[in-house]
Amino acid sequence: MTEKxxxxxxxxxxxxxxxxxxxxxxxxxxxxxxxxxxxxxxxDLILYNTxxxxxxxxxxxxxxxxxxxxxxxQGKRFxxxxxxAQQEGERIFDRAPYVSLVSGSASYRKLPEMIARLxxxxxxxxxxxDRKTEETFETEFTARTNPYRGYITIIExxxxxxxxxxxxxxxxxxxxxxSTSVLMEARRMADSGYSxxxxxxxxxxxxxxxxxxxxxxxxxxAIGELEGIRRVRFTTSHPRDFTRDIVAAIDSVPELCDxxxxxxxxxxxxxxxxxxREYTREQYLERVSWVRAAKRSISMTTDIIVGFPGExxxxxxxxxxxxxxxxxxxxxxxxxxxxPNTPSIHMPDSIxxxxxxxxxxxxxxxxxxxxxxxxxxQIGKTYEAAVEGHNQQRSQxxxxxxxxxxxxxxxxxxxxxxxxxxxxxxxxAAFPNSLVGIAVS
Ligand code: SAH
Ligand code: SF4
Ligand code: F3S
Numbered sequence: 387m388t389e390k391x392x393x394x395x396x397x398x399x400x401x402x403x404x405x406x407x408x409x410x411x412x413x414x415x416x417x418x419x420x421x422x423x424x425x426x427x428x429x430d431l432i433l434y435n436t437x438x439x440x441x442x443x444x445x446x447x448x449x450x451x452x453x454x455x456x457x458x459x460q461g462k463r464f465x466x467x468x469x470x471a472q473q474e475g476e477r478i479f480d481r482a483p484y485v486s487l488v489s490g491s492a493s494y495r496k497l498p499e500m501i502a503r504l505x506x507x508x509x510x511x512x513x514x515x516d517r518k519t520e521e522t523f524e525t526e527f528t529a530r531t532n533p534y535r536g537y538i539t540i541i542e543x544x545x546x547x548x549x550x551x552x553x554x555x556x557x558x559x560x561x562x563x564x565s566t567s568v569l570m571e572a573r574r575m576a577d578s579g580y581s582x583x584x585x586x587x588x589x590x591x592x593x594x595x596x597x598x599x600x601x602x603x604x605x606x607x608a609i610g611e612l613e614g615i616r617r618v619r620f621t622t623s624h625p626r627d628f629t630r631d632i633v634a635a636i637d638s639v640p641e642l643c644d645x646x647x648x649x650x651x652x653x654x655x656x657x658x659x660x661x662x663r664e665y666t667r668e669q670y671l672e673r674v675s676w677v678r679a680a681k682r683s684i685s686m687t688t689d690i691i692v693g694f695p696g697e698x699x700x701x702x703x704x705x706x707x708x709x710x711x712x713x714x715x716x717x718x719x720x721x722x723x724x725x726p727n728t729p730s731i732h733m734p735d736s737i738x739x740x741x742x743x744x745x746x747x748x749x750x751x752x753x754x755x756x757x758x759x760x761x762x763x764q765i766g767k768t769y770e771a772a773v774e775g776h777n778q779q780r781s782q783x784x785x786x787x788x789x790x791x792x793x794x795x796x797x798x799x800x801x802x803x804x805x806x807x808x809x810x811x812x813x814x815a816a817f818p819n820s821l822v823g824i825a826v827s
Contacts, residue, residue, distance in 0.1 A: 392420045395429035399446060400437025402621065403557075403586050404468055406537035407491055408435045411467065413527030414497050422529075426454070431463045431504070436470035438552050440723035444470055451482040458484035463504060465489070469556035473726065475514050489513030492543070492558035494523040515558045517543075522563050526574075534806035535617075535772070536580050540568050540605070541587035546624060548651075549662045549730040550694065550722060553588050562593050565600040569608055576614035581806065582772060583609055585620040591627040603631040610641035616808060617772065617788060619643045622689075625650065625673055626664045633676050636684060644682050645790045648673065649689035653708030654701035657694055662729070667704065674712050685789035687716040692749060693742035694722045695733035702745050709753055713760060715789065716819070717753045721746055754818045761791070761816035768826060771795060771811045773803045783825070785811065792820040798827070 394415055398408040411433070412422055423429050432454060437443040447470050454464065465487030466478050472490025479485060486509045487500060493513025503511050522542050530536045543558040544551075572583055585606070587593065593602040600608060610618045618641055623632075625648055636642045648670075652658050655666040677684050690705060709717065721742040724735050771785030771793045783802055785793045795811045803809050803825070811823040 392418075392431070393423045393429045394420045394431040394433060395423055395426050396433045396435065397450070398435040398468075399443060400435070400439065400468065402537060402584070403491075403539060403542075403588065404435050404437060406539055406586055407468070407494065407523065409530050409537070410523060410525050410528050411435065411494065411497065412529035414494070414525055415501065416529060417527045418498055418501050420501075426457060426462075427460075429462060431465065432457065433465045433467055436466060436468040438469040438473050438556060438725070440720060441725070442723070444473075448481065451485070455484065463487075465504070467491070467494075469552060472515060472556040473552060476510070476512060479510055487511045487513075490515050490556060490558070491523065492519045492521070495521055517554075517559045519558055520561055522561055524563060524567060524571075534580060535582040535584065536575050537584050537586050538568060538571050538575075539563070539586045541590060541593045544588040545592070546589060546626075546664075547662060547729070549660060549733070550691065550725065550728055552725045552728060555727045557588065560589070560592055562596060564597045565595045565605045565608070566597060568605060569612075572609045572612055572615070576612045579614075579806070581615060581808075582617040582619070583615060585609070585618070587620075588622060589624040589627060590620045591623050591629065591632060601631065603629070603635040606632070606642055607635045607639045610635075610639040615641055617641060617643050619645065619790070621647050623648050625670050628673050630676050633680050633684070637681050643788045643790065645685045645687070645788065646677055647687045647689075648677075650708065650712075651689060651691050652694065652697070652701065653705035654697070657697055657701050660696060660730075660733070661691075661694060667708070671708075671711065683789075685715040685791070686712060687790070688712070688714050688718070690717060690719040690749065691722050692719060692745040693737040695730055695736055697722075697737060697745075706749060706752055709749070709756060713756060714753065715757065715760065715791065717749070719746055719749050719753075757818040758816075761818060761821060764813045764821055765816055766813060768810055768812045769793060769821075769823075771809050771823075773805050773807045773809060775805055776802055783809070785809065787821070793823055794820060795823040795825055798825040 436447045464485045471488045478488045492515035541562045543560045544553045545560040547554050591602050724731050769787045775784045782794045809825050810827040812826050813823045815822040
C-alpha cells in the first residue's frame with residue numbers, strides 16, 4: 387500500500403523577507419516529501435509565518451491561532467514560524483497548546499530535523515535564536531511563486547537596535563552571505579528565465595561580504611551585468627549605511643532600477659536621536675541630495691512613524707516639511723506601536739491614539755497631493771513597463787516601471803504582452819498612486 391502523501395498549508399504575514407523565507411520553507415518541506423495545499427482543511431501540517439512589527443500584526447496571529455482550535459480536533463499539527471515565534475518562544479505553547487513547533491527565522495536551517503521530530507510525535511519543538519548564530523538560511527530548494535521576478539536574501543538580522551523595533555530581537559544578529567553564493571543563485575535564476583532580481587535585507591547596505599570580495603555597490607553591479615537580468619532592486623536601505631557608491635552604481639549600470647527606498651522615520655533630529663537612528667535630519671537630506679544629483683532620475687520612497695514617544699507638534703511639522711522637501715513617490719506611514727523587549731517600551735506612549743490618527747491622516751493627505759502633482763508631470767513621457775499581468779476584463783495590462791510605479795496600459799495589438807515581458811509605454815493619464823498609458827512598441 388502506498389503511503390498517502392503528507393500535506394502542509396502555509397500562511398505568511400509581514401515583510402518581503404518573510405515572504406521569501408516562506409518560499410524557502412516551502413522548498414524545504416517539498417524536499418521532505420510534503421505537498422503544499424491551499425486549504426487548511428486538507429493539510430496535515432498547518433504553518434504560520436508570523437510578523438510582530440506592530441501590535442496589530444501580532445494580534446492577527448493569535449486571532450488566527452484561536453480560529454484553528456477546531457481543526458486541532460481533526461488531528462492536524464500546527465507550527466508557528468517567524469518573528470512572533472522568536473519573540474514569544476515557548477509562551478506560544480501556553481497560549482495555543484495545540485501548537486507543536488515554534489521556530490524563528492534564524493533556525494530554519496534546522497527545519498528538516500525539526501520536521502522529523504514532529505513526525506516522530508514530539509509536541510514541543512523549538513528553534514529559538516540567542517543572537518549568536520552566524521548562519522544564514524540558504525537553500526537550492528526555493529519554491530519561488532513568480533517565474534520572472536525573484537527575491538534573494540543577501541543579509542539577515544539587524545544590529546541597529548532602533549528604539550521602537552523588534553527586528554534585532556526577532557531576526558538575530560546581522561550576517562551576510564558571501565557574494566559568490568549570491569551571484570551563483572542570481573546566475574541560476576537568470577538561466578531559468580528570471581529577468582528581475584530583488585535583493586533583500588533589513589539593512590541591505592550594511593552588507594559585508596564575508597569573503598571580502600565585493601562591496602554592496604559592487605555586488606549590485608555584478609548582478610546587473612549578468613546575462614538575462616534586466617532589473618535589479620534592493621530593499622531596505624538604512625540611511626546611515628547608504629553610501630555614494632550605490633548612487634554611482636545606479637548611474638553606471640542600466641539594469642539597476644531607478645528607485646531607492648530610504649526610510650527616514652521622522653523629520654525631527656530630536657526624535658531621530660531618541661529613536662536611535664544614528665543620523666540627523668541634515669545627514670538624511672545629504673543622502674537625498676546624492677540621489678538627486680544622479681544623472682538618472684531616481685525615485686525615492688520612505689517609511690515614517692508618527693506619534694513616537696514625545697513627538698511634539700513642532701517635530702511633526704518637521705516631518706511634514708520633509709515630505710515637501712524630498713518629494714517622495716510613495717510613503718509608508720505607521721502609527722507608533724509600543725513593542726515588547728524594545729527600549730522605547732520604557733518611554734511613556736504619550737500621544738493619544740486619536741492624535742496619532744490625526745497626524746497620520748494629515749501626513750497621508752499632504753503626500754497624496756505631492757504624488758498627484760508629480761505623477762501627472764509624467765504624462766506624455768515614455769517608460770518601459772515590466773508586464774505583471776492583465777486585468778480581469780483583459781482590457782488592460784498591469785505593469786511596473788523601473789521607478790517601481792504601477793503602470794496600467796492598453797496594448798498596441800489584440801495579443802496582450804505576456805507577463806515577464808517588457809514594453810515601452812507612453813503615459814496618457816495619472817493618479818496619485820499609478821500611471822496609465824498606451825503601448826508604443
Ligand atoms: N529595516 C527597515 C525597516 C523594517 S520595519 C529600516 O530600518 O528602515 C518596516 C517599517 O515598520 C519601519 O521602517 C518602520 O517605519 C515601521 N515600524 C517598525 N517598528 C514599528 C513600531 N514599533 N511602530 C510603528 N511602526 C514601526
Ligand atoms: Fe528595525 Fe532599525 Fe533594524 Fe530597521 S534598522 S530593522 S527599523 S532596528
Ligand atoms: Fe514583521 Fe519580522 Fe518582517 S517583524 S516586518 S516579519 S522582519
